[in-house]
Amino acid sequence: MAEERTHADVAVLGCGNMGSTLARRWADAGKSVVVWNRSAARAEALRGPNIEVAQSAQAAIETADVAVAVLATYDTVRQVLDSVHKLDGKTFVNLTTGVQDEVDSISELCDAKGGSYLDGAIFVYPHQIGRPESTLLYAGPEEVWARHRNLLQMLGGNTRYISNRLDLVNVLDTGVIGSFYHSAMTAFVETAAYVLGTGISPDTLAQATKPVVDMISESVDEALEAVRSSNYDTDQATMSNIATAMRHFGDAIERSGYTNRVLKAATSHANDAEAAGMGSKSYHAMIDLLMRPRPQQGASAGHSGGLPQ
């Protein structure tokens, strides 16, 4: 630990693809950075102007005012925090991808070591870090956010503080990337298999998909406007119209011998909404139906629960 004698503006814990990108971005912007990684080679690869390498997480944290963790999982974050003697007034910013009920135990651990905690999520790929339109979201005590916002905003022009409820960033990450992004991409994979398998070229599929991604963007806005106004009336296609069409399309894909598993799951929601009496409403009424949560499963459910095993 002898080599980190200087002060650094920020410590980056974890030098995977994303962690390395953040360290380089801050260094390029003139900040002094100290990096640490469990396997030292990835940290050493970053050494250069404005970037020093620490031999331990504790050493990195002691050197800097704020430590930013970009690790594999929250379990790794907990192991790293366990290895740290004290945070001593430092802020620990956790950009590791995790879920709602993983946040509490990490934030308590920070508390116990005398540090402040911010939870964050990165909504872009590494190569988009630093762009004006790139989105990163943070939650935590507002005064802690205020202390570090200038540093954190260097990672993307659309960096926002959303709540003092620490769990909400992970809810958004789980919902929008974990669920929506992965489900939508898998829906595209299903579509691509059927369309390309039937003899259409990738270029033609690309041409047909572009406007439909724009339709998704527009429909997302319409859906959220319907939620804001609690108005699920429509003079366009009704829930029943759409459910009927989805069954018809799904059957056609099945007759061709291709999989329609994701579409079938989606159709089952439409069928349920019809059965619940929403047939003449807009498709967005389904949000209202599905927002009524079912009883939580097991003792570890919900915001205040423990870590998943």
Place this chain on the structure above:
Amino acid sequence: MAEERTHADVAVLGCGNMGSTLARRWADAGKSVVVWNRSAARAEALRGPNIEVAQSAQAAIETADVAVAVLATYDTVRQVLDSVHKLDGKTFVNLTTGVQDEVDSISELCDAKGGSYLDGAIFVYPHQIGRPESTLLYAGPEEVWARHRNLLQMLGGNTRYISNRLDLVNVLDTGVIGSFYHSAMTAFVETAAYVLGTGISPDTLAQATKPVVDMISESVDEALEAVRSSNYDTDQATMSNIATAMRHFGDAIERSGYTNRVLKAATSHANDAEAAGMGSKSYHAMIDLLMRPRPQQGASAGHSGGLPQ
């Protein structure tokens, strides 16, 4: 039928929301239009400069060089064609939404009545008709397309002829709108129910969703590039990384008491791809796996089959 004495450039059969929009668009662009609708009131509502009303589909078709059908289903198209004595060299353009194995019998019916046939699909909402970026796709004999392309291109700047295989427009419509669009929107509904139900505002959800729709657009391009090059290697997240994350996210949503049905169907594909030995490949390798069609189901399967019942 006495009133349609004049010649029209185009007949529009079906005056629902989309059919009415097409008729108005052509009339505004200076084309003479004749419209017909089963219930006359919707057709009468369109009467005006450049738009006449026909009392039967036969009368509309006799008046115009080309008839464009925008009806509820292919069954309706068949009923309308059955009511027509002859097409007599006219072109019948079918913009009605349908699936792959519905096309043949309609095209044969046109043939039998002495007409030419084009099959088309509209990839935008009615309010986007006529815009430079709006996408409409056509298939059929290339010389028939060439005869009518100027008229058809007035409906959208991104109007394209894709194939002489008549069924391929419906394959794209079924795949990209029927399956991808509806699955992705239902995935968003699932996400919105979880995120909004947990206490996040519609505005914050909108902010987080925008960049993710851009990610979907970018990932679609990457997926199709992987297919073109048959290269499913990755130095980013592997199939196993993503499958693990999807299971983790899905479990978290379930513990919170919200539905994860679409995500679960998507995850089952990722699990299958892992089990098929694709764990170290990119997520796009799943297209390759799912493009191998299963045996077709039932006698009416495939392109040359009959109409679904």
